[in-house]
Each structure stands twice: as C-alpha cells, then as structure tokens.
Amino acid sequence: MLSMLRVSPAQALIKRANFASWSQRGLASVPSTMKAMVVSQVGPADALKLDSKHPVPAISDGQVLVKNEFAGINFIDTYHRSGLYKRDLPFICGQEGGGYIAQTTPKAEAQGFKVGDKVVYSILQTYCEYSAVPSAKLQPVPDNVGLDVATSCVVQGMTAHYLVSDAHAQLIKPGEWCLIHGVGGGTCQWAAQMAKLRGYKVIGTTSKSKEAVGRSTGCDELIVLDEVPGTSYEDYTSVDVVKRVLEITNGVGVKCVVDGIGKNTVDISIDSLARRGIFVSFGNASGAVPAFPVLRLINKSAYVTRPKLLDYTTDRQEMLYRSNEIFKWLGDGKLKVSVDKVYALDKAAEAHEYLEAGKSTGKVLLKI
Ligand SMILES: NC(=O)c1ccc[n+]([C@@H]2O[C@H](COP(=O)([O-])OP(=O)(O)OC[C@H]3O[C@@H](n4cnc5c(N)ncnc54)[C@H](OP(=O)(O)O)[C@@H]3O)[C@@H](O)[C@H]2O)c1
Numbered sequence: 451m452l453s454m455l456r457v458s459p460a461q462a463l464i465k466r467a468n469f470a471s472w473s474q475r476g477l478a479s480v481p482s483t484m485k486a487m488v489v490s491q492v493g494p495a496d497a498l499k500l501d502s503k504h505p506v507p508a509i510s511d512g513q514v515l516v517k518n519e520f521a522g523i524n525f526i527d528t529y530h531r532s533g534l535y536k537r538d539l540p541f542i543c544g545q546e547g548g549g550y551i552a553q554t555t556p557k558a559e560a561q562g563f564k565v566g567d568k569v570v571y572s573i574l575q576t577y578c579e580y581s582a583v584p585s586a587k588l589q590p591v592p593d594n595v596g597l598d599v600a601t602s603c604v605v606q607g608m609t610a611h612y613l614v615s616d617a618h619a620q621l622i623k624p625g626e627w628c629l630i631h632g633v634g635g636g637t638c639q640w641a642a643q644m645a646k647l648r649g650y651k652v653i654g655t656t657s658k659s660k661e662a663v664g665r666s667t668g669c670d671e672l673i674v675l676d677e678v679p680g681t682s683y684e685d686y687t688s689v690d691v692v693k694r695v696l697e698i699t700n701g702v703g704v705k706c707v708v709d710g711i712g713k714n715t716v717d718i719s720i721d722s723l724a725r726r727g728i729f730v731s732f733g734n735a736s737g738a739v740p741a742f743p744v745l746r747l748i749n750k751s752a753y754v755t756r757p758k759l760l761d762y763t764t765d766r767q768e769m770l771y772r773s774n775e776i777f778k779w780l781g782d783g784k785l786k787v788s789v790d791k792v793y794a795l796d797k798a799a800e801a802h803e804y805l806e807a808g809k810s811t812g813k814v815l816l817k818i
Contacts, residue, residue, distance in 0.1 A: 480515065480552055482506055485818075486578035487798040490540040492533030495799040495806070498543060498577075507575075507582035514563055515553035516583050520601040520792075521576040522546030523801045523814040525735065531802065537574075543798065544576035547583075548591070548601030549818070558585040568593075570600045570773075572608075572759075577798055579818055586766050589773040594781045602787050602813035603776050605759065610640035611772045612762035613708050613732060614648050617755060621728045622705035624649030629695055629704040629722050631711045632684065632735070633667050634660020634811055641708050642667035643785050650706075653698055655691060657684040663788065663811045671698050683736065683808045686714050695722040703727060703750070713737035720746065728753040735808070788812030 486504035489497050509515050521544045529535040531543055548570035554563055563569075568591040571583045591600040614628075622628055633642040633654030645652045646668050653671045656664030659682050661674050673695075676688035695704060703724035709715050710733030719729050720742075727750060731739055739756075747754065763769040779785035790812035793801040801814050 480506060480517075480580070484579035485795055486542045486575075487544075487795060487816075488540050488542055489531050489537075492531060492539070495528075495531070495802040497531050498799045498802065500796045504542070504578065506580045509553060509555055509582045511555045512557040512586075513555055513582050513584050514551045514558045514569075514588065516547065516549045516569060516571065516581050517552040518547045518549040518576065518579055518581060518818040519597050520548045521578075521795075521816040521818060522548075522601050522605060523793075523798070523805055523816065524605045525733070525805065526605075527577075528802050528806055542575035542578050544578075544816075545574050546570075546572050546601060546604040547576035547581055548597045548604070549581075552580065561585050563588060568597060568600075570597070570604050572604045577795065577816060579795075587769075589769065592777050592781060595777050598789050598792070598815060599780060599787045600777070601815060602789060603773065603780075606637040606813065607640050607776050607787070608763060608769075608772050609637050609732065609759050610644050611776055612757070612759065613637075613641050613730060614645040614650070615772075616762055617730045617732070617757045618706045618728050619753070619755070621726065621753060622650060625651065626706075627651045627653060627699050627702075627704040627724075628706040628708065629653045629655075629719070630669075630708045631655045631715050631719070633669060633672070634663040635710075635735070635808075636810060636813060637710055637733070638708065639663060639667055639788070639812065640785070642669050644779075645708075647779065647784060653695060653704065655684060655686075657682060660811050666786065681808060684711070684714075686711075686718060691718045692721045699724070706730060708732065710734075711736045712739045716740070716742070720752065723750050723752045725750050726752070728755065731756050732758075790814055792817050 483503045484506045485502050487498045488501045551567045569588045571587045628650045630642050632638045634656035652669045654669035655673045657677050675684040678685045705727045707719040707729050709719045712734030714736040716739045790810050792815045795816050
C-alpha cells in the first residue's frame with residue numbers, strides 16, 4: 451500500500467533534474483528518501499507506522515521544500531487516523547509543521563523566500579522529514595520566536611486568534627464577559643490569554659489537575675471542576691457552572707461562549723448566554739454536539755456558529771494578519787505558550803494516545 455504514495459526512482463530523478471535548473475542551493479543536502487509516519491489502514495494509535503524509506507516529495511514551481519524540525523499533533527490528526535474524518539489511504543499523518551526551507555523555486559523566490567528561511571505552515575502530510583509546501587501557505591517566523599513555539603501556533607494559536615477576534619461576529623465588546631471552556635488545555639489556553647488581550651472579561655473552566663495552567667492564562671474568574679473518576683477530563687456535573695456564571699455576571703450571562711468540548715458542555719454553553727449572546731462551538735473533544743431544535747435559542751434570542759480555521763484564513767493576507775499578531779504578542783512576552791511534551795517522530799502513536807487521553811496541558815509536538 452505504501453507504494454501508492456511513492457514516485458518511481460526514475461520519476462524522482464526527472465523531477466530533481468527539472469528542479470536543478472531552477473535552484474542549486476540546498477539541493478546537494480536533500481536525500482531521495484526520508485522517514486515518515488504513515489497510515490495505511492485507519493484504526494487506533496498503532497495504525498501510525500514508520501516508513502523509513504519514503505520518497506522525499508518533489509516540488510513544483512511556487513512550492514518550497516521544507517526540512518521539518520517539528521510537527522504539531524492536533525486532535526484532527528487522531529480523527530484522520532481513526533477514520534472519523536475520511537482521507538484517501540495511505541497518507542502521511544499531520545497538518546502542522548515548522549522548519550527551514552531546503553529548496554526553493556522561481557515563483558517562491560519571487561515572493562521573497564530563500565533557502566534557510568525559518569517557516570511554519572499548515573498542509574496535510576507533516577509527520578515526516580521533508581514537506582513540499584506552496585509558498586502561499588508559509589508563515590515566516592521572526593528570530594525572537596523559537597520554532598517549537600511557532601509550530602505550536604499554526605493550528606491552536608491561529609484557531610484561538612480567530613475565535614476571540616472574529617468568530618463571535620463582534621457580538622461581544624471589550625469589557626463584556628465571555629466563557630471559555632477547558633482553559634487548561636490546548637487551544638483554549640491560548641484563547642483565554644488572547645481574549646484578555648482583546649479586552650474581554652473571561653470566565654474559564656478547568657479540571658483540578660490543570661488548575662495551575664488555567665490560572666496562568668489570566669482569566670478573571672476560574673471555575674475549577676472535579677475530574678471524571680478514572681480520567682483527567684473535567685466533570686461538568688461536579689459544579690453548577692451555569693449558576694456560577696450567572697453569579698459572576700450578576701444574572702446577565704456571557705455575551706460569548708467558546709466551546710471546544712462539545713457533547714458534555716453544549717447545554718451549559720447555551721444556558722450561560724446573555725441576551726443576544728453567541729455560542730461559538732468550535733470542537734468536540736468529548737464527542738460531537740447532538741442536534742438541538744433552533745427554537746431552543748429563543749429564550750435569549752441567541753446566536754450559534756460552528757466555525758473552522760480554513761474559513762478564517764481564506765487568503766494569505768488574512769493568514770499573515772493572524773500569525774504576525776500572534777508572533778508579535780509572543781515576542782513582546784504578552785502571550786505564553788506551553789509546549790507540554792515533545793516526542794520523537796517514530797513515537798507518534800504514543801503522542802496520539804497521550805492527546806486522546808486528555809492529559810495534555812499544552813502543545814504536543816514531534817521532533818523530527
Ligand atoms: N474548528 C476549528 O477551527 C478547530 C481548530 C482546532 C481544534 N478544533 C477542535 O477543538 C477540540 C479541542 O482541540 P484542542 O486542540 O484544544 O485539544 P486539547 O488541547 O487536547 O484540549 C481539549 C480539552 O478538552 C478537555 N476535555 C473535556 N472532556 C474531554 C474528553 N472527554 N476528551 C478529551 N478532552 C476533553 C480537556 O480538558 P480537561 O482535561 O480539563 O477536561 C482538554 O484540555 C477538538 O475537537 C479539535 O478537533 C477545532
């Protein structure tokens with residue numbers, strides 16, 4: 451099955467020969483094969499298998515070849531691996547990477563990219579040593595931001611940015627309350643800090659074991675929940691979150707809820723809203739949000755949105771507006787990213803298990 455992903459050695463040579471006429475820089479140091487973590491059959495974490503002789507992708511004009519230093523692990527990777535979200539088999543897992551440009555092409559060079567540039571990006575196929583990346587997808591990383599931290603920004607950081615900047619359709623104003631679930635976890639640890647930078651008052655929820663991380667986000671109020679016995683997940687029945695939210699907001703509720711937990715929090719989220727507030731349901735860490743009647747929103751004339759990152763990075767300008775602001779906050783020390791764990795590339799299955807167990811208190815990365 452792996453051979454389906456392979457180009458023949460002859461094809462690879464032809465593509466390399468074409469490339470040689472474009473740019474010689476870095477060419478000599480690029481091997482013909484690489485290590486990659488490949489899924490040939492969907493299933494549990496051990497569906498991720500090491501292919502140590504995977505062909506290095508050939509690049510076409512307008513692309514660059516990135517020598518990856520890090521790949522980020524995201525929940526969506528586990529959905530691809532398990533088959534919840536369908537992909538053609540076999541595939542190299544991952545959709546977040548960071549490294550240095552090893553080869554360029556004329557169109558990429560015309561856009562200002564050169565060999566050695568430090569970049570991060572989001573495309574499919576990143577659990578591997580080299581990725582062919584369209585230059586339009588590249589985010590240049592400033593010198594004062596490390597590649598580990600920058601790679602961590604690509605999905606969770608950019609997601610947090612659009613959640614607190616745009617997904618709420620400006621139905622919340624600075625000085626008003628928002629509720630963010632799971633602020634001890636990945637995306638929402640960022641979202642809480644960014645919501646504060648945007649001037650909102652933030653109520654966070656967190657499990658006891660992630661309380662320290664939750665507090666470090668600077669939430670105005672933190673609701674600390676017990677864990678579901680035998681797990682590290684928040685038990686949303688252990689505290690009456692809606693009651694606490696109404697106490698904190700003097701009975702008004704919050705103008706925006708940011709919810710990546712899904713099934714276990716949907717009722718809390720809707721019931722915590724203020725009049726004409728918005729429920730931003732961006733994820734399903736505890737399971738998919740069940741269908742509910744629209745009439746349910748009438749009580750508060752509430753809004754609901756189910757956004758995704760792709761629709762908030764629609765072009766290069768929008769992508770760079772987000773990444774540049776994030777890198778500026780990081781460089782100025784206004785935003786902190788905790789890299790929780792770094793696994794070797796061939797330990798990607800362990801990294802998936804760790805994420806799926808809900809244990810992460812920050813970004814989980816692969817060191818390539
Ligand atoms: N729409 C988008 O643009 C977008 C972008 C990125 C991610 N997402 C989605 O958002 C969700 C969260 O992603 P993330 O990257 O923030 O993940 P994460 O870093 O692992 O955080 C998820 C949090 O959910 C909490 N949680 C509660 N119940 C859980 C359960 N039953 N299983 C696992 N976790 C549980 C955990 O906190 P506690 O341990 O404190 O409970 C954990 O901190 C995922 O569904 C992901 O696919 C969507």
